């Protein structure tokens with residue numbers, strides 16, 4: 327046997343022992359490559375944590391704090407909240423061609439199927455007879471009282487935030503800025519005769 331064969335045999339033997347010994351006990355994976363990838367040094371959110379009084383890693387944020395980038399909407403989902411938002415907030419965005427265009431695109435995709443591209447309450451699912459027509463933005467009457475054409479920025483934003491009766495909330499689909507772009511576009515549709 328020459329030197330290369332002896333080295334080759336030794337290598338094979340070591341590999342075989344490593345492979346076989348790693349399969350013996352399924353609960354022990356044997357040699358692990360970069361184990362910190364599996365068991366990170368940092369605590370996982372669902373792990374026990376002795377550093378906190380309640381022993382949990384996932385802590386509830388202190389009350390009154392906002393997550394980074396989160397815009398709090400201070401008007402509750404009540405009649406009072408709706409009325410207060412009507413006088414308390416106005417669209418912070420400037421009326422520009424760009425905002426109107428973006429508002430239109432979002433409106434057509436998210437609101438159009440029910441409200442109709444012109445906001446007349448004749449969207450595609452209404453025309454299929456599958457859904458009751460929402461009131462027209464220009465000629466209809468709000469179920470909360472008053473003409474739809476008189477709905478303020480705040481009332482429209484509040485409706486997008488929480489929905490109303492059969493209409494669901496669009497807060498998870500539209501960012502605050504997108505909601506305001508949609509509000510801007512709805513204000514245009516209120517003028518259509």
Ligand code: HEC
Nearest residue numbers: 436437440460461468469470482485490491492493496508
């Ligand atoms: C699934 C169908 C549907 C979709 C999609 C929808 N709406 Fe509505 N919406 C309705 C219905 C139905 C009403 C009437 C509800 C009522 O008054 O009982 C309504 C009412 C409204 C009102 C009147 C609120 C008031 O105070 O009377 C506004 C404003 C409005 N929607 C805006 C939007 C906007 C903006 C979008 C898109 C982000 C949207 N809606 C998407 C069905 C929908």
